[in-house]
Amino acid sequence: MQTLQVALGERSYPIHVGDGLLGSIGQWLPATKSARAIIVTNPTVASHHLTALHGGLTRAGISHDTVLVPDGEAHKDWRALNTIHSRLIELGAERSTMLMALGGGVVGDLAGFAAATYQRGMPLVQLPTTLLAQVDSSVGGKTAINHPLGKNMIGAFYQPCVVVIDTSTLSTLPQRQYVAGLAEVLKYGAACDVSMFSWLESSLELLLARDAQTVARSIAQSCRIKAAIVAGDERETGARAMLNFGHTFGHAIEAATDYDGSWLHGEAVAAGMVMAGELSVRVTGLQSGENLRLRELIKRAGLPIQGPRLETEHYLTLMARDKKVQEGAIRFVLLEALGKACLRSDVSMEDIVAVLAG
Ligand SMILES: NC(=O)c1ccc[n+]([C@@H]2O[C@H](COP(=O)([O-])OP(=O)(O)OC[C@H]3O[C@@H](n4cnc5c(N)ncnc54)[C@H](O)[C@@H]3O)[C@@H](O)[C@H]2O)c1
Ligand SMILES: [Zn+2]
DSSP, rough: OOOEEEGGGOOOOOEEEEEEEGGGGGGGSTTTSSEEEEEEHHHHHHHHHHHHHHHHHHHHOOOOEEEEEEEGGGGSSSHHHOOOOHHHHHTTTTTTTTTEEEHHHHHHHHHHHHHHHGGOOOOOOEEEEEEHHIIITSSSSSSEEEEETTTEEEEEEESSSEEEEGGGGGSSSOHHHHHHHHHHHHHHHHHOOOOHHHHHHHHHHHHHTHHHEEEEEEEHHHHHHHHHHHHHHHHSGGGGGGGGGGHHHHHHHHHTTTOOSSSSHHHHHHHHHHHHHHHHHHHTTOHHHHHHHHHHHHHHTTSSSSSSOOOOOHHHHHHHSTTTTTTTTEEEEEEEEETEEEEEEEEHHHHHHHHHOO
């Protein structure tokens, strides 16, 4: 069991990481907790993990209802949001009622936005069940739904009051989803912490075999990095952008395939990190030996090291649409060295095109 802290003044909150925490949920909630909770989840996650959470809440004397939303990114939309709001009203949820998001990033983002907007904000408890949600989306307060014209376009910064990471939930996660989540873990090492990167190089086999201690350590280490960065830059005006390493290319890959699931987010980010590494060699002078280590680790994880073959023009159009574009110039998160990311908006078209051409 480990507890970390996201330091945001009066909006500070703990992140608890441990095995079987859903069953003892009462212990991990804030002292000021309400005696009532509404759980938002989907049928897939519910079938595996709702019983444990129900048991934990019952033991803690917290009454609870459950709202099911359909599974999938396609349902991170206003319809599902409306379903949650309607159920909250029908169930007579009050502003003090806790909203618990039990699931991956889709449930977390959607339920998080519902919590931010219901009666101008109710306490949000993040209970992430995918590796991606445990190391990334449940921490930091970004909540959103998709709009037909763009992903994550409608949302709010809204911090949870606690994040409870029950690592045992990963036992039911399909291997492809698990490995895609690993891409974000590798991202933290590559962009922010070279000693974590070295540790990942030597622990990758254990991580792939889901050795419990190694997985828990990688989650805690990832959350520690994210928590520190969010504490310094909650609204992504500076350092938080470093966490988008690999994401400018990655988002273009996802958009090109219309988020149809042929490329999971983490897979697209993995190929994106390789492309950003190549670009770094050209732009920042990242040593080619370090670039090779990045590429090798991604490859060893079983993640893609090459994006889909697209026309260069297509990539450029998609990247220009990304939220990371500021005043017309595409901003890239590049590496000066392993563990040391930087933001650059002065990258020449020639270098971008060379990297896209592979
Ligand atoms: N808010 C943020 O800061 C942030 C950061 C990164 C990504 N995101 C968002 O996160 C979303 C992606 O999240 P994701 O990768 O977790 O996808 P997801 O939520 O769709 O989960 C992937 C699949 O795994 C299933 N699942 C979840 N937990 C399971 C478990 N323990 N056992 C078996 N199956 C399980 C889900 O039902 C789903 O089918 C995207 O919408 C992305 O925009 C948000
Ligand atoms: Zn990501």
